[in-house]
Amino acid sequence: MDTTQPAVAPKTEKKRPGRSRTPSGQRSGLLQTILIPFLAVLTGLIIGAIVIAVTDSAAVAAFGRFFQAPGAALAAVWHAVKTAYGALFYGSIGSLSEITTALGSGDPAAIRQAFWPITESLVASTPYIFTGLAVGLGFKAGLFNIGAEGQFFMGSLGAAFVGYSLIGWPWYLHLPLAILGGFAAGAIWGAIPGWLKAKTGGHEVVNTIMMNYIAYRLSDWLINGPMKAPGFRPVTPHIQMSAALPRLFSDPLRINVGFFLALIAAALVFWFLFKTTIGFQIRAVGANPDAARYSGMSITRTIVLAMTLSGGLAGLGGASQVLGVDYWVGQGFSAGYGFDAIAVALIGKSHPVGIVFAALLWGFLRSGATRMQSLAGIPIDIISIIQALVIVFVAAPDIIRGLYRLRKISAEKVVLSRGWGS
Amino acid sequence: MTTATTTRALPAEIRRSRIIGVVLLLMGLAIFLLFGIGLEGGLTTKFGLNPGVGSQALRIPDLTLPTGATIYLLSAVSVFLGAAQIVRGFKRGGLVIGLVAMFFVIAFLAWAARGKSFNLVGILSSSVVRATPIALAALCGVISERAGVVNIGIEGMMLMAAQAAVIAASLTDSLLIGLVAAMFAGALLAAAHAFLAIRFKVDQIISGVAINIFATGTTSYISSRFLQENSELLNNSGVLKPIAIPLLSKIPILGPIFFENSIIVYLMMILVAVIHFVLFYTPWGLRTRAVGEHPKAADTLGVDVFKIQYINVILGGAIAGIGGAYFTIGSAGRFDEVMTAGKGFIGLAAMIFGKWTSIGAFLASLLFGFADSLQVKLQILRVPIPSEFLLMAPYIVTMIVLAGVVGRAASPAADGVPYEKN
Numbered sequence: 001m002d003t004t005q006p007a008v009a010p011k012t013e014k015k016r017p018g019r020s021r022t023p024s025g026q027r028s029g030l031l032q033t034i035l036i037p038f039l040a041v042l043t044g045l046i047i048g049a050i051v052i053a054v055t056d057s058a059a060v061a062a063f064g065r066f067f068q069a070p071g072a073a074l075a076a077v078w079h080a081v082k083t084a085y086g087a088l089f090y091g092s093i094g095s096l097s098e099i100t101t102a103l104g105s106g107d108p109a110a111i112r113q114a115f116w117p118i119t120e121s122l123v124a125s126t127p128y129i130f131t132g133l134a135v136g137l138g139f140k141a142g143l144f145n146i147g148a149e150g151q152f153f154m155g156s157l158g159a160a161f162v163g164y165s166l167i168g169w170p171w172y173l174h175l176p177l178a179i180l181g182g183f184a185a186g187a188i189w190g191a192i193p194g195w196l197k198a199k200t201g202g203h204e205v206v207n208t209i210m211m212n213y214i215a216y217r218l219s220d221w222l223i224n225g226p227m228k229a230p231g232f233r234p235v236t237p238h239i240q241m242s243a244a245l246p247r248l249f250s251d252p253l254r255i256n257v258g259f260f261l262a263l264i265a266a267a268l269v270f271w272f273l274f275k276t277t278i279g280f281q282i283r284a285v286g287a288n289p290d291a292a293r294y295s296g297m298s299i300t301r302t303i304v305l306a307m308t309l310s311g312g313l314a315g316l317g318g319a320s321q322v323l324g325v326d327y328w329v330g331q332g333f334s335a336g337y338g339f340d341a342i343a344v345a346l347i348g349k350s351h352p353v354g355i356v357f358a359a360l361l362w363g364f365l366r367s368g369a370t371r372m373q374s375l376a377g378i379p380i381d382i383i384s385i386i387q388a389l390v391i392v393f394v395a396a397p398d399i400i401r402g403l404y405r406l407r408k409i410s411a412e413k414v415v416l417s418r419g420w421g422s
Numbered sequence: 423m424t425t426a427t428t429t430r431a432l433p434a435e436i437r438r439s440r441i442i443g444v445v446l447l448l449m450g451l452a453i454f455l456l457f458g459i460g461l462e463g464g465l466t467t468k469f470g471l472n473p474g475v476g477s478q479a480l481r482i483p484d485l486t487l488p489t490g491a492t493i494y495l496l497s498a499v500s501v502f503l504g505a506a507q508i509v510r511g512f513k514r515g516g517l518v519i520g521l522v523a524m525f526f527v528i529a530f531l532a533w534a535a536r537g538k539s540f541n542l543v544g545i546l547s548s549s550v551v552r553a554t555p556i557a558l559a560a561l562c563g564v565i566s567e568r569a570g571v572v573n574i575g576i577e578g579m580m581l582m583a584a585q586a587a588v589i590a591a592s593l594t595d596s597l598l599i600g601l602v603a604a605m606f607a608g609a610l611l612a613a614a615h616a617f618l619a620i621r622f623k624v625d626q627i628i629s630g631v632a633i634n635i636f637a638t639g640t641t642s643y644i645s646s647r648f649l650q651e652n653s654e655l656l657n658n659s660g661v662l663k664p665i666a667i668p669l670l671s672k673i674p675i676l677g678p679i680f681f682e683n684s685i686i687v688y689l690m691m692i693l694v695a696v697i698h699f700v701l702f703y704t705p706w707g708l709r710t711r712a713v714g715e716h717p718k719a720a721d722t723l724g725v726d727v728f729k730i731q732y733i734n735v736i737l738g739g740a741i742a743g744i745g746g747a748y749f750t751i752g753s754a755g756r757f758d759e760v761m762t763a764g765k766g767f768i769g770l771a772a773m774i775f776g777k778w779t780s781i782g783a784f785l786a787s788l789l790f791g792f793a794d795s796l797q798v799k800l801q802i803l804r805v806p807i808p809s810e811f812l813l814m815a816p817y818i819v820t821m822i823v824l825a826g827v828v829g830r831a832a833s834p835a836a837d838g839v840p841y842e843k844n
Contacts, residue, residue, distance in 0.1 A: 214814050379647055391632040
C-alpha cells in the first residue's frame with residue numbers, strides 16, 4: 001500500500017521507460033529478445049574460453065615468456081581454446097567431412113556412425129525440453145520450481161516401475177501406461193510443495209529443494225530395496241520392451257520417439273497456456289495474484305495445478321529417459337537437469353518455443369562437453385560455469401547491453417518470485 | 423458497577439487450538455503404542471552423561487532410567503497436555519508442541535537403546551558441531567535478509583569457501599590463513615550477488631541460483647583439474663583441533679558440549695551473540711532493519727540504503743565463508759565435490775524457523791544438528807528403520823517447519839524487493 005505519494009504532480013518531463021510503440025522500437029524489442037540470449041551465450045563461451053586458457057598449463061607456461069615470444073604465447077592460448085572448443089563442436093555436431101564421406105560411401109553403418117554426435121545431442125536435449133517446460137510453466141505461474149530434478153527422478157522411477165513390473169502386455173497399453181506412471185510420479189512430487197505453498201505459504205524454493213533431497217534418499221532406498229534388480233548392482237530391473245519408446249534407427253543411434261514426444265509436449269504447453277482459460281488463469285496469477293484473486297480466480301487451486309503440471313512435465317522427462325534411452329534406473333542418477341532447466345527456461349523466456357531452442361542449445365553443449373572432457377581433458381564442469389554466466393547475463397540484460405553497446409529498451413520485467421512472503 | 427471484559431477467542435483460533443491439542447494427544451498415544459507396547463519388563467536404558475576420554479569435564483554418574491516406566495510416564499504426560507490443550511488451551515501452544523516433541527524423542531531414544539547404553543552427552547555434543555555450518559549459513563541469511571536482500575546462494579558461497587580454505591591452508595601450512603581465505607571467498611561471491619541484486623536489480627532468487635551453479639561448476643572444475651593430481655600440495659590441510667576453554671569445560675554435561683570445540687564452533691557462538699546485540703541494540707542494527715522493512719522511509723531519513731545492503735550482504739558472505747571452512751579445515755581435511763550437501767539450504771530453513779533472529783536461527787540449527795547426529799547414532803544402534811529414511815529426516819523436518827507448524831513467520835517487509843531510488 002503506497003501512501004507516500006508526494007503532493008505535487010508526478011514528474012512528466014522525464015520520459016518513463018516503457019515498451020516503445022514506434023515500429024522501429026517494436027522491431028528493436030523483438031530483435032533484442034532474440035539477440036540478448038544469443039549474445040549471452042556467446043559471451044559465456046568467450047569467458048569459458050578464457051578460463052580454459054588460463055588453466056591450461058601449456059598456455060600459462062607460454063604466457064610466462066610473453067615478452068620474449070608473444071607470438072608463441074598467443075599461439076599456445078589459441079591452441080588450448082581451439083582444442084577444447086573443437087572437441088566441443090565435434091562432440092555436439094560431428095565432423096562435416098566424416099558425414100559427407102559416409103554419405104558418399106553409402107555404407108549404413110558408417111552413416112550411422114557419422115550422425116552419432118548430432119543424434120546424441122538430440123537425445124541429450126530431450127530431458128532439457130521437458131524440464132525446461134516444467135520450470136517455465138512454473139515461472140508463468142509466478143512459482144520457482146527448483147524441484148525439477150527430484151520430479152524428473154521420481155518420474156523415471158515411476159515409469160521404470162510400470163515398465164518392468166507389467167509383463168506380457170501389448171505395447172499400445174503398456175507404453176502409454178508407463179508414460180502415465182512417470183507423469184503421475186512427477187506430478188505428485190510437484191503437487192506436495194505446490195500444496196504447501198498454496199495452503200501455508202511455505203516458499204516453494206526451499207520446499208522443492210528439500211523434495212529433491214528426499215527424492216534422492218527415497219530412490220536410494222527403493223533402488224537398493226523393493227525396486228532392486230537381482231544381482232549386485234543397485235539398479236532397477238530392465239523394463240519390458242513392450243514399454244520402450246521405439247528407436248528411430250538401429251544401433252548405435254539412440255534417438256527415439258521421446259524427442260518427438262518432447263516437441264509435442266511443448267506444443268501442448270503452448271496451447272494450454274495461451275489458448276485455454278485455465279492457462280490464462282495461471283498466467284494471470286503469475287502476473288498479478290492480487291488482481292487475479294479480485295477477479296475471482298482461486299489462487300490456491302491455480303498454484304497447486306501449476307506445480308502439479310510442472311512436476312508432471314519433469315516426470316515425463318524422466319520417463320522418456322528411462323523408456324527411450326537407458327531402459328533402467330541406477331542409483332545416483334541425477335545429472336543436474338534441475339538447475340540446467342532453470343537456465344533453459346530463463347533463456348527461453350518461459351515460452352515453449354524459446355524453451356525448445358534453449359533446450360536444444362543446452363543439449364548440444366552438454367553432449368559436446370562430454371566429448372571435450374574425453375578428448376581435450378577439460379572437466380565437464382566448465383559447462384556449469386558457462387551456464388551460470390549465461391543465467392546472469394540473461395537475467396541482467398543491462399550487462400550485455402553495456403558490453404555490446406545495444407540500445408536500452410525496457411522490456412517488461414519477468415516476475416519470477418516475490419521473496420519469502422506469499 | 424464494573425463489568426469484567428473477557429476477550430473471546432475467534433472460532434478459527436479455537437479450532438486451531440483444538441487441532442494442536444489433538445495432535446498432542448495423538449503424539450502421546452503414539453509414544454505408548456510405538457514404544458510402550460510389547461516392551462519386555464525390567465529393562466533399563468542408561469543415558470551416558472560423561473564424554474569420552476580426554477575430556478576435562480568432571481565425571482558424574484550416568485543416568486539410568488527404567489525403560490518402561492519412562493515411556494509410559496512420557497506418554498501419560500503428553501496425553502494429559504493434549505487433553506488440557508483441547509479443554510483449556512495453552513498460551514504458548516508452540517512451546518507445548520516443542521515440549522511434547524522432545525518427550526517423543528526421549529521416549530524413542532529410551533526404546534531404541536533399551537537394555538543398552540546411549541551416550542547422551544556424545545550426541546548432544548556432536549549436535550552442536552553438526553549444527554555449526556547450518557547456524558553460520560543461517561546467520562549469513564539473517565543479516566542479509568534483515569537488510570532486505572534474499573540470499574539463496576549461501577550454499578554456493580560455503581562451497582567456494584570450503585575449497586578456498588583447504589587450498590590456502592595446504593599451500594601455506596597455516597589453518598588460520600585457510601580460514602581467512604574462506605571468509606574472503608565467501609565475501610567475494612556475496613559481493614557479486616549484492617552487485618547483481620542491488621545495482622542491476624536482478625531477481626534475487628535468480629542471482630542466488632546462478633551463484634550456486636557457478637560455485638558448483640568452479641569448485642568441481644578446480645577439483646578435477648588441479649586437486650586430484652596435486653592432492654598432497656593442494657588438498658591436504660589438516661583439521662582444526664578442539665580447544666578446551668579452561669574453567670568452563672570442567673562443568674559436567676555442558677562443558678563437553680559447548681566448551682570443548684574447534685575455533686569455528688566458538689566463532690559461531692560468538693557471532694550469534696554479537697549479531698543479536700548489533701541487530702537489536704545498536705544504531706547500525708536499527709538502520710539495517712529499517713532498510714529491510716521500509717527502505718524508502720529509511721532513505722528519506724538519510725540512511726544510505728545501498729551501502730547498508732552491500733555491507734550486510736558482504737559480511738554475511740564472510741560468515742558463510744566461515745561456515746564453508748568448517749567442512750574442510752574443520753572436519754574432513756580435504757575437499758570433495760559438492761561436499762556441502764544442502765547445508766546452506768537447511769540454514770535458510772533454520773533462519774525462517776528462527777524468525778530471522780540470530781538466537782532463533784541458532785536454536786533451529788541445533789535442532790537440525792540433532793536430527794543429523796541422531797541418524798548416525800541410530801544406525802549404530804541398529805534401529806530397524808532403513809538408514810535412508812533417517813537421512814531424510816532433516817529435510818522433512820525443514821518442510822514441516824516451513825509449513826508453519828511453529829506459527830507463520832513474517833520476513834522483513836521489503837525482503838527481496840530491489841530498492842529503486844527515484
